[in-house]
Amino acid sequence: MERKEAILKAAIQLFAERGFHATATSEVAKRAGVAEGTVFHHFKTKEGILMYIFDEMMEAYIEGIETRVRNATNGIEAIEELIRFHFRFSEERSEEVSVVIRDFPYRLVELGSPFREVVAARLFRVMNLIMECIEQGQMDGSIRDLFPEETAFILQGMLNGLSRVKLLGPLKLPELSAQLVDFCCHGLARPE
Amino acid sequence: MERKEAILKAAIQLFAERGFHATATSEVAKRAGVAEGTVFHHFKTKEGILMYIFDEMMEAYIEGIETRVRNATNGIEAIEELIRFHFRFSEERSEEVSVVIRDFPYRLVELGSPFREVVAARLFRVMNLIMECIEQGQMDGSIRDLFPEETAFILQGMLNGLSRVKLLGPLKLPELSAQLVDFCCHGLARPE
């Protein structure tokens, strides 16, 4: 297990730094301090590494969201917590998030990819969690009357887009979490 | 010029379909009906093609935004028009947008890239236009009191993220333009 983790760690660093395509498996092996063959012992293919990174990260991400949402007192607060969690997560695991957000998940989702189903399911799960928050918010009166599905898409796209710009873009961003919460609350909340 | 355009058209199609990395220059040449050398005669490198696509597209995109913004009667309306234009543009030129949004612009922006400056300038210009709308909106009273820079980032990230999810993701999206305008207006507008 020791070697597998070394490989994973090396891959995450390199993929984040240079991108998936620009990183050779031999480089991963070298940085991990193992033989080239060993990489393929643990991960059948190079894409398998990417998939593993994605999957592990998404598991933690989804679990984190679920916890926040579960503990929120109403819909709008759940969304607030979700946004805050997203930003904290992006920062704490910025390398993994960079990897995933950069070359992913659209390669893995292409028709014919063996990972298509799994990946789509993960993305769908996130979408659904957001949608549930909205629906709950509409029931508890904290969120105004708008289309839950469309809005969930908007929020998910927004979070992904911002992380992408933030982690990969050429512009140095200010801290956005608070502003985004504010913006979204105004966008979603029922005006008193 | 005839051949150059054929190459460009072929490249846009293929990059949009399969991605930049998964497309060989030989395929571009074949689809364009020219010799491989011709591709490199017109674009010095493969990345040069990507850059050209980006640049041409961004020129039209920025010009489109400028026109909308200029003709808007106040700040919030400018934002509305900008969002609508973004969606229309993404649909009309969906192939180019897909190319750019998929593998871009983060490769071209890496340190050491010869395109870094140009690309960053384009992205910065868009950011600035949005920011100006917000500031104007605050002056004309149509937009509430929030941080213009942060909010501009949020909007830009949101637009990019949504186009990305929409054009590349595994989930089929409903029409979002109207919802997004609504969401943003609530998010930005000064409550009456």
Add this chain to the structure above:
Amino acid sequence: MERKEAILKAAIQLFAERGFHATATSEVAKRAGVAEGTVFHHFKTKEGILMYIFDEMMEAYIEGIETRVRNATNGIEAIEELIRFHFRFSEERSEEVSVVIRDFPYRLVELGSPFREVVAARLFRVMNLIMECIEQGQMDGSIRDLFPEETAFILQGMLNGLSRVKLLGPLKLPELSAQLVDFCCHGLARPE
């Protein structure tokens, strides 16, 4: 090691026959009976092969000179032995010498070449050995009073030039070793 040597052998033959530039790495691989990739597995670049040939040859050459010089009874005799050794060596390892003398070492010595230091050191070592012979000859009285450094350059240039003309030129040369020894002895020796 078996394959590496086969590649080396093939490269020496082909570079000697046709020159470095006119030989494709694919030809080397074919003649060695290995896959193209194998060539690059053992030698990182095509120039790496040239460098390896040079280095291996120079090691033997320098060692040979050192032995002759060490065993000579006085300075002028050391030079004589050195010249004879040079000619014998050029004949015995004529292919390698052809390779090196043809395209070399001036490519590898250009500014920016990763081999510059190593190559220059080798050439410098030869120069130094000759110079030491002269200095010793001046001490033991077998060599007349002349500038050691300049003369060492002259001798080295002469040996290289002759091998070049001999191995690569269009004119078929007679056996020169004896004549050259004679010429140099007259040129160097203290007249009795």
Add this chain to the structure above:
Amino acid sequence: MERKEAILKAAIQLFAERGFHATATSEVAKRAGVAEGTVFHHFKTKEGILMYIFDEMMEAYIEGIETRVRNATNGIEAIEELIRFHFRFSEERSEEVSVVIRDFPYRLVELGSPFREVVAARLFRVMNLIMECIEQGQMDGSIRDLFPEETAFILQGMLNGLSRVKLLGPLKLPELSAQLVDFCCHGLARPE
């Protein structure tokens, strides 16, 4: 004629700097300020340029030697003058000499080359001039009894080798002309 000379000048510079192989004809055209096609208008092939440089240079070189030799009062003095002329020529036209000495003339002399005959004739002519000096020196008593042909080879090889080391090698050489004259005189002259 203006353009042809610009091309020639550019080619000499570039071939001397980077070598014949490492210089593209397009670079020559660019530095000469002409279109790529123009290069081939004036010189049928890339090698034709090299050949032209060689030929023009050799004409001057041979003519220079002939003059010096003709005006010398005896054989050994003719050799002395020849050596001095060689060094002066190498310095005055160092770029052309570099070009020729670097990639030349062995490419042009290979079997199958259309230039083989012409080039060999030029080299042969130089050899012959040196040989004639020696023979004359033996007749006039200024040169001792040695084989004229072998010695001519030695001298030619020496001159070429030294220029090569001097112009292309990594070691900075001291001024050698005087030393070489001295060395050769001792090597050739009849001891009194």
Add this chain to the structure above:
DNA sequence: GATGAATGAGATTTCATTCAT
């Protein structure tokens, strides 16, 4: 004479993957 777009063969190098040890 001059141009420069077009060519296409070919060169070097990369790299994910396999497999015998």
Add this chain to the structure above:
DNA sequence: GATGAATGAAATCTCATTCAT
């Protein structure tokens, strides 16, 4: 499990040369 030599297909890019204008 681990290794790393070997593979060979494929990729990007170069470049001398041609030819229609």
